[in-house]
Amino acid sequence: MDEGKKPQTIAVSAGRMTAEHFGSVNTPVYRTSTVLYPDIHSLLTENQPYKYGRRGTPTSRSFESAIEALEGDAAARCVALPSGLSAITTAILSVCNAGDHMLMADTCYGPTRIFCDKTLPRFGIETTYYDATVGDGIAALIKDNTRAIYCESPGSLTFEIQDVPAIAKAAHARGVSVLMDNTWATPVFFRPLDHGVDLSIMSGTKYIGGHADVMVGTITANESHTKRLEDFYGDCGLFLGGDDTYLSLRGVRTLALRLKQHEASALEIARWLQHRDEVVRVLHPGLQSDPGHSLWKRDFKGSSGLFGVELKPASEAAMTAFFDGFHHFGLGYSWGGYESLVIPSHFKRTAKRFEHDGPLIRFHAGLEDTNDLIADIDAAFARLKAAP
Numbered sequence: 001m002d003e004g005k006k007p008q009t010i011a012v013s014a015g016r017m018t019a020e021h022f023g024s025v026n027t028p029v030y031r032t033s034t035v036l037y038p039d040i041h042s043l044l045t046e047n048q049p050y051k052y053g054r055r056g057t058p059t060s061r062s063f064e065s066a067i068e069a070l071e072g073d074a075a076a077r078c079v080a081l082p083s084g085l086s087a088i089t090t091a092i093l094s095v096c097n098a099g100d101h102m103l104m105a106d107t108c109y110g111p112t113r114i115f116c117d118k119t120l121p122r123f124g125i126e127t128t129y130y131d132a133t134v135g136d137g138i139a140a141l142i143k144d145n146t147r148a149i150y151c152e153s154p155g156s157l158t159f160e161i162q163d164v165p166a167i168a169k170a171a172h173a174r175g176v177s178v179l180m181d182n183t184w185a186t187p188v189f190f191r192p193l194d195h196g197v198d199l200s201i202m203s204g205t206k207y208i209g210g211h212a213d214v215m216v217g218t219i220t221a222n223e224s225h226t227k228r229l230e231d232f233y234g235d236c237g238l239f240l241g242g243d244d245t246y247l248s249l250r251g252v253r254t255l256a257l258r259l260k261q262h263e264a265s266a267l268e269i270a271r272w273l274q275h276r277d278e279v280v281r282v283l284h285p286g287l288q289s290d291p292g293h294s295l296w297k298r299d300f301k302g303s304s305g306l307f308g309v310e311l312k313p314a315s316e317a318a319m320t321a322f323f324d325g326f327h328h329f330g331l332g333y334s335w336g337g338y339e340s341l342v343i344p345s346h347f348k349r350t351a352k353r354f355e356h357d358g359p360l361i362r363f364h365a366g367l368e369d370t371n372d373l374i375a376d377i378d379a380a381f382a383r384l385k386a387a388p
């Protein structure tokens with residue numbers, strides 16, 4: 001449908017149903033539970049496109065088909081969920097059965113790890129964490145009961161790039177499904193399904209919504225994984241309400257444009273940070289010095305606004321002085337909105353230690369003027385130095 005179109009054009013045009021809505025550019029919010037049928041024959045045969053609120057509305061179809069188009073020609077079906085985490089847990093449970101084993105990237109989003117450690121064992125599903133940079137070495141970790149390999153690239157908080165095509169090749173040779181959390185890049189910068197992933201997952205809360213005002217997750221399946229995804233999603237009664245779906249779709253319209261600016265701003269700030277005395281290294285795959293840079297360059301079309309920094313060892317008082325007093329960078333979780341954020345990074349690794357001496361922090365470059373953002377960080381470094 002959108003073959004050959006650039007992501008920016010797809011983001012603007014996909015999923016629109018203008019003719020069905022009296023010329024309105026946007027598909028309106030359908031707040032729907034009951035859908036009426038014109039006669040008993042229609043009701044008994046369900047021969048109309050919309051049947052019941054939970055089973056889809058024009059608003060949800062507009063949003064999901066826009067994501068399908070963004071995810072590329074290999075995308076067969078997208079479903080929207082009430083958060084990124086619910087998309088992750090739903091995707092995993094749609095492929096894994098009792099007695100199965102899953103290989104999980106050691107650098108996964110923290111709550112993904114908690115789900116694997118706390119909840120999956122209750123369903124008889126075992127998780128092994130693997131070094132995210134294992135590449136085709138993943139083949140040696142696949143067991144007879146391995147059902148899924150889960151990727152997240154770059155890794156949460158530490159930003160390692162994975163060789164997703166190599167992992168997918170090894171997985172498919174053994175009939176194993178490949179899942180990927182693609183929240184950081186979005187399909188504008190990396191299309192998981194084009195690189196062998198079977199279920200592409202996003203926390204749409206981040207760049208899809210883009211305005212820090214909606215919680216949403218998406219799972220997009222290729223043809224071979226569509227039926228089990230649709231069945232599990234439907235059987236669990238999952239759905240995203242009309243208002244949140246509408247906001248998510250509105251975010252899609254400016255996604256590619258916003259990402260261009262997040263990318264440019266993050267790179268400018270990252271390069272400035274690289275030359276600071278207080279900084280040991282910047283964790284950003286778009287930088288030439290980054291260990292993941294060549295893989296990133298091979299597979300990704302861009303980088304987004306989120307990256308990490310290792311500072312030289314600093315006292316707790318100095319770090320408190322650093323964090324307290326920002327004007328533009330907010331202290332808070334999530335990211336992907338128009339505003340800049342900073343947090344201290346804490347994470348667990350069990351497959352491979354992440355070596356560092358000084359504190360790790362994570363920046364999200366928002367859409368403010370970068371000179372203002374750099375001045376804000378400059379002032380934070382001055383506070384850090386002045387602290388006892």
Ligand SMILES: *Cc1c(COP(=O)(O)O)cnc(C)c1O
Binds near residue numbers: 109
């Ligand atoms: C935020 C985040 C999630 C979870 O998304 P929610 O919408 O907050 O549930 C999952 N993966 C990554 C990489 C994230 O940053």
